[in-house]
Amino acid sequence: MLFPTQSPQLKKILQKLSFSFGLMILGFLNANQVIFAAVSPTPTVTLPATSVTDIPASQAGTVNNNLKKVIDKVVEENKAVVDAKIQALKNPRRGQVGEVKSIREGMITINSLRGTQIIPTDKDVVLIKNNKIISADGISVGDWITVLGIFKDDAFKAEKIIVSNKSLTTSKPEILLGTIEKASNSELKLKNRKTNDDLTWMVTKTTLWQDSQGNKAAISNFGESQQVFAVGIKSADLTTKGYIIRALAPFAKPTQKKSTQ
Known part of the structure; x- marks a missing residue:
């Protein structure tokens, strides 16, 4: 019920109620701000990417020179092997x-x-x-x-x-480049690199085993997949005796076993 006039007492009461209601509204808004801040996603920090182009020109020249020196050194160290x-x-x-x-x-x-x-x-x-x-x-x-x-x-x-x-004169020499499949004191199994044929040659006491420099070598140095220059003598009965078996590349160095002490 509205009164056309308000007594000073009623006016004071209404002012107090308005002030209290305003505080409630402000409190609600502040509470919502705290809640919104708590549930908002954590901001991420993005660092600027660094690339070669970010290096100052003076430093880039030094880096390029050092890299060139390293490459030149590697090439020089391996030059003899490559030339060979x-x-x-x-x-x-x-x-x-x-x-x-x-x-x-x-x-x-x-x-x-x-x-x-x-x-x-x-x-x-x-x-x-x-x-x-x-x-x-x-x-x-x-x-x-x-x-x-x-x-x-x-x-x-x-x-x-x-x-x-x-x-x-009664024998026919057979000369080829081949890949050893198996070598023993009695026979040599190898594959002809040109024809891809599998061959079996006899090994005798007169068979010469040589390293890549033509020096005498032990048969034990000739393992599977060894590339060789081979000379054999084919007789009338169509058997071939190994005459010279020469490695095309230096033998691999034996791996040294690590000490167990």
């Missing part, structure tokens, strides 16, 4: 087997499967007969020789010549 591999690819090893027809100073003429061949024998060529190093005077007409060497500048350069006084 390149030369090996440019100058593949080859072998020839033939009967000696004539001997002159600095050269030997042989009859081989390729016909008449002249083999230069300079001072760097190693001559071997009966597992001993000999001079050119130890070679006679009628001897059979196996020549190992490389093609360089479109010419064959002999590195090692193995001499035998046994005739191979």
Whole structure:
């Protein structure tokens, strides 16, 4: 019920009620602000990305120079190995087997499967007969020789010549590059890299096992997957005896066992 006039007492009461109601409204709003702040997501801090382009120009030059020095050092340390591999690819090893027809100073003429061949024998060529190093005077007409060497500048350069006084006229030499599958004191199983044929050769006491430099090596060094230059002699009964088995690459160094102490 509204009164047209208000007594001073009633006016004071209404003022007090209005003031109390206002405090309630403010309290409600403040409480809501606290609640909203509590449930609002935690703000994230994003750091600026750092990239190579953020490096000052002066420092970037130093970094590039240091990197170039490291690369140059690695290249220099491996230059000899890389050059050796390149030369090996440019100058593949080859072998020839033939009967000696004539001997002159600095050269030997042989009859081989390729016909008449002249083999230069300079001072760097190693001559071997009966597992001993000999001079050119130890070679006679009628001897059979196996020549190992490389093609360089479109010419064959002999590195090692193995001499035998046994005739191979009734036998057919077989020369190939192969991959060893199994090697023992009695037989050699290998795969012909050119034809991909699986071969089994006989191993005898006269079979020569050599490292990549042509030095005598133990058969135990020739494991599975070893790449070799192989010379075999095929007889009338179609069996092939291993004559020379030479590694194409240095043998892997044996792994040293760690001490258990």
